[in-house]
Amino acid sequence: MKDIWIIFKREFAAYFYSPIAYVFSIIFIVLNCGLYMFHFFFFGNADMRAFFSALPVTLALIFIPAICMRLWSEEKKLGTIELLLTLPMKAEHVVLGKYLAGLAFYLVALAGTLAIPIMLLFLGKPDFGPIIGGYFGAVLLGAFYLAVGIFISGFFADQIVSLIITSLVCGFFALIGWQYVPMVIDGWFPGLGDFLYSYVGVTRHFNDIARGVIDVRSLVYFLSLSALFITLNIKYLDGRKY
Amino acid sequence: MKNLRKLFIRTFLIGSGLLLGIALLVIMVFDNLNLGRFDLTAEQVYKLSPSVEKILSRLEAPIEITYYVSSSEKMPTKWKNLERDVIDKLEELKLASKGRVTYKVFDPSAEEEREAYEERRAKEKEEKGQASKPAPRKRIAERLAEKGVGPFGVQSAERDEFAVKRIYSSLVLSYLDRKEDVIEQVRPEMFGSLEYEIVSRIYKLTATKRPKVGFFPDQPETPPQYRQFQQSPPDAYSMAVELLRNAGYDVVRTNITKDDTIPGDIQTMVMMVDEPLTERQLYEIDRLVHKGVRLVLAGQTYNYQIYPARGGASGGFDVQAMPTRININSLTKNYGFEIDTKIFMDRSAAFVQVPTYRTRRMGIFQIQEQSYEPVSKPVIIKVNQENINSRVSVANKITELFYMYGNRLNLYNEILEKDHLKATVLFTSSNHSWTTESLGYRPVDTSEPASGDFLRRQPLGVLIEGTFSARYLDQPPPKWSSEGSGVDSTAAPLITGPGAPTKIIAYGCSNMFKDDVLRAVDSHKALLLNSVDALTLGDELIHIRAKNIEARRIKETSAFGKSLAKFFVVWFPALCFVALGVVLTMRRKMK
Numbered sequence A: 001m002k003d004i005w006i007i008f009k010r011e012f013a014a015y016f017y018s019p020i021a022y023v024f025s026i027i028f029i030v031l032n033c034g035l036y037m038f039h040f041f042f043f044g045n046a047d048m049r050a051f052f053s054a055l056p057v058t059l060a061l062i063f064i065p066a067i068c069m070r071l072w073s074e075e076k077k078l079g080t081i082e083l084l085l086t087l088p089m090k091a092e093h094v095v096l097g098k099y100l101a102g103l104a105f106y107l108v109a110l111a112g113t114l115a116i117p118i119m120l121l122f123l124g125k126p127d128f129g130p131i132i133g134g135y136f137g138a139v140l141l142g143a144f145y146l147a148v149g150i151f152i153s154g155f156f157a158d159q160i161v162s163l164i165i166t167s168l169v170c171g172f173f174a175l176i177g178w179q180y181v182p183m184v185i186d187g188w189f190p191g192l193g194d195f196l197y198s199y200v201g202v203t204r205h206f207n208d209i210a211r212g213v214i215d216v217r218s219l220v221y222f223l224s225l226s227a228l229f230i231t232l233n234i235k236y237l238d239g240r241k242y
Numbered sequence B: 001m002k003n004l005r006k007l008f009i010r011t012f013l014i015g016s017g018l019l020l021g022i023a024l025l026v027i028m029v030f031d032n033l034n035l036g037r038f039d040l041t042a043e044q045v046y047k048l049s050p051s052v053e054k055i056l057s058r059l060e061a062p063i064e065i066t067y068y069v070s071s072s073e074k075m076p077t078k079w080k081n082l083e084r085d086v087i088d089k090l091e092e093l094k095l096a097s098k099g100r101v102t103y104k105v106f107d108p109s110a111e112e113e114r115e116a117y118e119e120r121r122a123k124e125k126e127e128k129g130q131a132s133k134p135a136p137r138k139r140i141a142e143r144l145a146e147k148g149v150g151p152f153g154v155q156s157a158e159r160d161e162f163a164v165k166r167i168y169s170s171l172v173l174s175y176l177d178r179k180e181d182v183i184e185q186v187r188p189e190m191f192g193s194l195e196y197e198i199v200s201r202i203y204k205l206t207a208t209k210r211p212k213v214g215f216f217p218d219q220p221e222t223p224p225q226y227r228q229f230q231q232s233p234p235d236a237y238s239m240a241v242e243l244l245r246n247a248g249y250d251v252v253r254t255n256i257t258k259d260d261t262i263p264g265d266i267q268t269m270v271m272m273v274d275e276p277l278t279e280r281q282l283y284e285i286d287r288l289v290h291k292g293v294r295l296v297l298a299g300q301t302y303n304y305q306i307y308p309a310r311g312g313a314s315g316g317f318d319v320q321a322m323p324t325r326i327n328i329n330s331l332t333k334n335y336g337f338e339i340d341t342k343i344f345m346d347r348s349a350a351f352v353q354v355p356t357y358r359t360r361r362m363g364i365f366q367i368q369e370q371s372y373e374p375v376s377k378p379v380i381i382k383v384n385q386e387n388i389n390s391r392v393s394v395a396n397k398i399t400e401l402f403y404m405y406g407n408r409l410n411l412y413n414e415i416l417e418k419d420h421l422k423a424t425v426l427f428t429s430s431n432h433s434w435t436t437e438s439l440g441y442r443p444v445d446t447s448e449p450a451s452g453d454f455l456r457r458q459p460l461g462v463l464i465e466g467t468f469s470a471r472y473l474d475q476p477p478p479k480w481s482s483e484g485s486g487v488d489s490t491a492a493p494l495i496t497g498p499g500a501p502t503k504i505i506a507y508g509c510s511n512m513f514k515d516d517v518l519r520a521v522d523s524h525k526a527l528l529l530n531s532v533d534a535l536t537l538g539d540e541l542i543h544i545r546a547k548n549i550e551a552r553r554i555k556e557t558s559a560f561g562k563s564l565a566k567f568f569v570v571w572f573p574a575l576c577f578v579a580l581g582v583v584l585t586m587r588r589k590m591k
Helices: A002-017 A019-043 A047-068 A073-078 A080-086 A091-121 A130-151 A159-175 A180-188 A192-200 A203-210 A216-238 B002-029 B049-055 B082-096 B108-128 B140-147 B188-206 B240-244 B281-290 B327-334 B412-416 B515-519 B522-534 B561-590
Strands: A211-217 B037-039 B063-069 B099-106 B152-158 B161-167 B169-175 B181-183 B212-215 B250-253 B268-273 B292-297 B302-308 B319-321 B335-337 B343-346 B349-360 B366-385 B401-404 B409-411 B422-428 B433-438 B459-466 B502-507
Touching: A002 A019, A002 A091, A002 B561, A019 A047, A019 A091, A047 A091, A047 A159, A047 A203, A047 B302, A073 A080, A080 A091, A091 A130, A091 A216, A091 B522, A091 B561, A130 A159, A130 A203, A130 A211, A130 A216, A180 B268, A180 B349, A192 B002, A203 A211, A203 A216, A203 B082, A211 A216, A211 B082, A216 B049, B037 B250, B037 B281, B049 B188, B063 B082, B063 B188, B082 B099, B082 B169, B082 B188, B108 B140, B108 B152, B169 B188, B169 B302, B181 B188, B188 B522, B212 B240, B240 B268, B268 B522, B281 B292, B281 B327, B292 B522, B302 B366, B327 B335, B327 B412, B343 B459, B401 B522, B409 B459, B412 B422, B502 B522, B515 B522
Parallel strands: B063 B099, B212 B250, B212 B268, B268 B292, B292 B502
Antiparallel strands: A211 B037, B063 B169, B152 B161, B169 B181, B302 B319, B335 B409, B343 B366, B343 B433, B349 B366, B366 B401, B422 B459, B459 B502
């Protein structure tokens, strides 16, 4: 636990030392909140459906890859990864420390969007159930994408390559949850699109939670896939010793 | 070393594949198990009512539900989540029924596109002489139209313009070889009542025979002056009867006379009381309730005439009360309630169009012109959604009611308690209602009372359950009116012994079920159907809640307020991050 905390502190502070982190956080808030506010007064509904419906894609394509890209790639580029792995720490502690730091930074940025429910409270009587569900889903979604991102970051020394590959993989998980993409895949390989939509796509599970319905199945989906990618990252780093 | 690296990569890849497979397997296994869900919504809209499981457990054969729906890409913004919501509801019904309810989803638009594509291909081939003309076959739209499923137009906003999209969203319920039941338009705003809609249709589909309902009054008899023109006198309740028949009820109309008695095998009696009843008619109703037949009763003690005020200021209108002189209270007092005999008014009022006449001079001629003016008076009561009890199924799809000249209901708690009757108020007046006495033919004073004298939330619709005390218990039946007053000691059975438990739904307004009002207000149709469904189809059906996920609207906001909200949401958090960055950088530099 102590080792995780040491790594967590180092990584979390590192985010705030870099101006890039601020730039990405501001882009994340302005993009998501701006998109939400663009049509807000046109529809005039005191809910956050529009905000949460865009989140799987905006997180997958921009924000999470940006958080993750430096986690291992920078260590590799600077050569500090060998030093880190030879420290008297278990690989899982190092990975978890870095992962939790990324997650904490994401939560700080996500907290910036809490201005929306505050505004809704002043302008109407929103049902806070789906809003709480939406934020809970956003945490699970971010945790899952981060697990994917940290895993991919472990393979590349170049941060940009890491960012692009993470965007592609997370984007795949987001897009496969839309109905149109599985339909096209089903056209080529009957049944595959439906399988990917039902069991692999992230959007369906996220949308359920964002509606205010926390289903055990969705929790299992997010937790098992997050655990899978973290485990793979640990195993891969363990193997680098050879 | 190189071999070890290769071995690691191979082991890592195989291990990763295995772990991924295990994770997917876990997800698939859990996806087929319903381990529970937590509904965080305020109205618990995604949870089935407890009664549904009981109802579905009695199904003897499987019911298949087909949801015909256009894909969400083709839906307007407001409709995008509908398919998912409906599928979730169907999935819950499937789980609650332990597989007796199955469902499938079908996109007719995709099929239409496929048909069009195949047609084009066939035409091209035919033109090239590669194939002969294919045999004609029915298009999907025609096949669905035969079932009662068709596309309908919905408004959508595209590129800042309003447009109309034609979409499919219908549910078809199939049970054995019976005629399929169709919910023609499944709309987002009806999601709250969808559970009730489906379950009540399942009830009717699975019933061995059509549920039978009695309806009073019968069509009015044709007087001689109408006969010579081959006309019928106006029937104020023809639409209500038609509505019930279309909903699958076998409706038998009766005037409760010696030759037109209440049928013996009805499950529910619907009574629209507009005029005084004879002693024998009251006796027959009492006997019916004693037998345990359920009763929907609507009546009111006044009707009103609204006319331009004489000698008053221009544009003024007066209201004159006309008592209906109904005497049903002599019976219902025994059941623990009565329709109040005072004039009832509410600040929450709708308006009616009243004809007015103006005389116009055209040279030496005078022409009288008719026009309609909207008039709002407190006797034209409007019941809003916040005054409707959504915890009982009777309120499903009820958004507002036009309680045209209705009265409040007086509940007698001492009788309700004595007979252990349970009264559930279905809807009430607003917090600003009041009563006044009738002044004969003089205009009614419609001015509001002093602020402290308002009546708060008076019951206007009520459901009473239990065993009611018969007024005519052990009394000889009165004679039919045609035989003169007195006692008919021979023909009719006596009301004796303990009564059977039953349910009565009472409304202090019958005008809302008359053709002209019923035609204009969908909520009234839903109220009548829900009342009859709830009483006729089973006790559990009453407890299916009305769930509402209607959009919660924001308040009217000024242009400045909008700009402030945009700044607060988009730029304020961003500026906070900038400020945080500056502070942390300065602290680091100072260190």
